[in-house]
Amino acid sequence: MTDKDQYKIHEEPFYQPQTDEVELYEAAYAARLPVMVKGPTGCGKSRFIEYMAWKLNKPLITVACNEDMTASDLVGRYLLDANGTRWLDGPLTTAARIGAICYLDEVVEARQDTTVVIHPLTDHRRTLPLDKKGELIEAHPDFQLVISYNPGYQSLMKDLKQSTKQRFAGFEFDYPTAAVETGIVATETGIDTELAAKLVSIGGTARNLKGHGLDEGISTRLLTYAAALIKGGVEPKAACRMALVRPITDDEDIRDTLDHAIDAVFG
Numbered sequence: 001m002t003d004k005d006q007y008k009i010h011e012e013p014f015y016q017p018q019t020d021e022v023e024l025y026e027a028a029y030a031a032r033l034p035v036m037v038k039g040p041t042g043c044g045k046s047r048f049i050e051y052m053a054w055k056l057n058k059p060l061i062t063v064a065c066n067e068d069m070t071a072s073d074l075v076g077r078y079l080l081d082a083n084g085t086r087w088l089d090g091p092l093t094t095a096a097r098i099g100a101i102c103y104l105d106e107v108v109e110a111r112q113d114t115t116v117v118i119h120p121l122t123d124h125r126r127t128l129p130l131d132k133k134g135e136l137i138e139a140h141p142d143f144q145l146v147i148s149y150n151p152g153y154q155s156l157m158k159d160l161k162q163s164t165k166q167r168f169a170g171f172e173f174d175y176p177t178a179a180v181e182t183g184i185v186a187t188e189t190g191i192d193t194e195l196a197a198k199l200v201s202i203g204g205t206a207r208n209l210k211g212h213g214l215d216e217g218i219s220t221r222l223l224t225y226a227a228a229l230i231k232g233g234v235e236p237k238a239a240c241r242m243a244l245v246r247p248i249t250d251d252e253d254i255r256d257t258l259d260h261a262i263d264a265v266f267g
């Protein structure tokens with residue numbers, strides 16, 4: 001298997017578009033514009049990029065960013081082995097060489113000195129300097145950079161610099177409407193739509209509490225977890241408490257409010 005094949009997505013991922021994001025992404029890719037996808041956790045950002053990589057038939061390399069990540073983790077480094085030193089490409093370098101879509105998930109977690117390595121790749125230069133190796137890579141014509149971030153987690157210390165932001169075309173995601181989300185939960189997990197609608201209504205209650213004791217509402221991802229538990233035979237109220245409530249709050253009042261909402265829905 002070549003590097004390219006290894007990173008290709010061979011089966012169509014299930015993705016339910018919310019509006020015209022598929023067509024707009026295709027246009028951004030055709031112009032090789034770097035793309036940012038913003039939105040709350042678990043609302044379909046990663047699934048969208050997987051789907052687009054499949055649709056465009058391009059390899060996808062995903063990197064989960066974190067605050068300990070250094071530029072070398074993205075670009076590459078020399079390793080010591082029995083035969084001496086050997087250069088190992090990082091994921092960004094591999095993507096630029098093979099013409100992959102490189103998806104930097106939660107990029108704002110990375111330190112700013114790490115983030116700036118993407119700058120020359122995201123303007124007209126489309127190059128990546130490997131300083132330690134003394135090599136300048138010209139990105140493959142198919143290469144595209146995609147970053148995601150959750151504006152809800154932003155603080156003054158953790159935000160992208162304008163000089164980074166203004167290199168990207170942006171997509172803003174949010175949780176889908178109840179009807180669309182019901183379809184997503186049902187299709188993704190195979191539960192019936194009536195049950196999916198009940199889960200989505202509990203999600204709606206939690207999202208109304210955002211800013212009133214909850215930092216984030218219940219994500220589509222968690223709704224699919226609850227659905228999977230129920231499908232596996234877990235009693236619905238127990239599944240909802242476990243998948244929808246316990247992970248998102250430590251506050252007893254909020255927990256009780258959400259538990260009551262579950263009791264009301266599953267009577």
Ligand SMILES: Nc1ncnc2c1ncn2[C@@H]1O[C@H](COP(=O)(O)OP(=O)(O)OP(=O)(O)O)[C@@H](O)[C@H]1O
Nearest residue numbers: 014015016041042043044045046047188220221224
């Ligand atoms: N539009 C959609 N079509 C299909 N599935 C979806 C959609 N939106 C959400 N999902 C479901 O929600 C789950 C979470 O979505 P995803 O992993 O894309 O979230 P994310 O926005 O990338 O979250 P994070 O920011 O935490 O990485 C998916 O695994 C899928 O089950």
